[in-house]
Each structure stands twice: as C-alpha cells, then as structure tokens.
Amino acid sequence: RKEVEQDxxxxxxxxxxxxxxxxxxxxxxxxxxFWYRQDCRKEPKLLMSVYSSGNEDGRFTAQLNRASQYISxxxxxxxxxxSATYLCVVNYGGTSYGKLTFGQGTILTVxx
Amino acid sequence: ETGVTQSPTHLxxxxxxxxxxxxxxxxxxxxxxxxxxxxxxxxxxIFQYYREEENGRGNFPPRFSGLQFPNYSSELNVNALELxxxxxxxxxxxxDELPGSGELFFGEGSRLTVL
Numbered sequence: 001r002k003e004v005e006q007d008x009x010x011x012x013x014x015x016x017x018x019x020x021x022x023x024x025x026x027x028x029x030x031x032x033x034f035w036y037r038q039d040c041r042k043e044p045k046l047l048m049s050v051y052s053s054g055n056e057d058g059r060f061t062a063q064l065n066r067a068s069q070y071i072s073x074x075x076x077x078x079x080x081x082x083s084a085t086y087l088c089v090v091n092y093g094g095t096s097y098g099k100l101t102f103g104q105g106t107i108l109t110v111x112x
Numbered sequence: 113e114t115g116v117t118q119s120p121t122h123l124x125x126x127x128x129x130x131x132x133x134x135x136x137x138x139x140x141x142x143x144x145x146x147x148x149x150x151x152x153x154x155x156x157x158i159f160q161y162y163r164e165e166e167n168g169r170g171n172f173p174p175r176f177s178g179l180q181f182p183n184y185s186s187e188l189n190v191n192a193l194e195l196x197x198x199x200x201x202x203x204x205x206x207x208d209e210l211p212g213s214g215e216l217f218f219g220e221g222s223r224l225t226v227l
Contacts, residue, residue: 100157
C-alpha cells in the first residue's frame with residue numbers, strides 16, 4: 001500500500017464548477033499535511049497547509065480527518081488557471097522531519 | 113521564480129554511465145533536499161543535506177549520493193545508471209530541515225533520460 005494515495009483522475013470540469021480531491025495516508029504518526037500544485041512540466045509549489053480544524057484560502061478549502069487518515073481539497077468556482085496536478089503531501093516528523101511524502105497527484109483540467 | 117536553480121535542465125545518458133546534477137539554493141537557505149519524480153508520479157524523497165551533512169535518506173540505493181558545499185549549493189550523483197533512473201530530479205531548498213509552513217522551494221528540475 002502506498003504511503004499517500006490519491007485518485008489520479010483526470011478530472012475534467014467546466015469553469016465555475018466545484019471539484020473535490022481526496023487523499024488517504026497510511027502512517028497514523030503523520031504530523032503535518034499540505035497540498036502542493038504542479039503545473040505541466042513545472043516544479044511543485046505549496047498551495048496550502050492543512051490544519052485539523054480545516055482551513056480556507058479564497059476558493060480553496062482543505063480538510064483533515066485524523067481518525068480516518070483522510071485529507072481533502074475543495075475548489076469552488078473553478079478557473080481555467082486552476083488546471084494543474086494537485087499533490088497531497090504528508091510529513092511524518094520525528095527522524096523523518098525533513099522528508100515530505102507526496103501522493104501521485106490528481107490531474108485537473110478546467111475547460112471553458 | 114523560487115531562486116533555486118538547477119543544471120543541466122535536460123540530459124541524456126546511457127545505462128551504466130554516471131551523472132552529476134547541480135543545485136543552487138535560494139539565498140539564505142541552509143538545507144537542500146533532492147527528489148525524484150517519475151512520469152505520472154509524485155516526487156519521491158532521495159535525501160536531504162543540512163549544513164553540509166546528509167540529514168535523512170529515502171529508499172534509494174547507495175549509487176545515489178550527494179554533497180552540500182559551504183555555500184549550501186548541492187550535487188546529486190548517480191552511478192551505474194539504470195533505465196528506471198529516467199525521471200525529473202528536483203532540488204528543493206528551505207531554511208532549516210523543514211520550515212513550519214511546510215514550504216519547500218523547488219527548482220525547475222533536471223530531466224534525465226537513460227537509454
């Protein structure tokens with residue numbers, strides 16, 4: 001079983017749609033959680049951190065369920081510029097403090 | 113731009129050869145991490161260098177090695193290249209092992225093709 005699993009998609013949605021991505025992680029000792037965004041043939045960039053209480057940044061909402069070891073990202077009112085791969089990322093802390101574990105990514109295409 | 117630069121951007125090697133990839137970290141950052149990203153996959157952690165010492169290693173064989181220099185730039189060396197080493201190699205810099213924000217600043221990567 002992969003340490004971080006995501007539905008690879010692809011998700012094809014029209015502009016203005018709401019889309020949700022899910023992610024599960026296997027290590028219950030995981031300490032911090034993030035969503036990164038990667039544009040085609042570009043480097044990953046931090047989109048947002050994910051907090052236990054859930055958090056929102058504009059059109060983006062992230063949720064964490066530690067009991068179910070589940071993370072989600074909701075994008076409202078999708079824009080063409082949201083087309084990218086969204087990577088779910090987990091940090092286990094401890095001796096793995098500096099290591100980020102990435103899911104395989106979920107591809108999103110927003111069309112006119 | 114993140115301020116992290118990698119070279120070369122693209123290269124082609126044959127099986128059994130050796131390769132060196134280079135990374136200049138963002139100004140003020142003392143930590144460099146290397147990741148391998150195969151096509152269609154997320155980045156996988158290779159190792160991290162903090163103040164010139166290896167500070168954590170992923171599930172990669174010893175033929176993957178690295179260095180960090182006093183100016184915090186870094187090299188990734190891969191010996192005895194195999195076809196499966198074909199991937200995008202990403203360098204990321206940060207201030208200290210992992211900043212509280214979880215933000216790593218990645219370079220644009222070196223795309224290695226092994227024939």
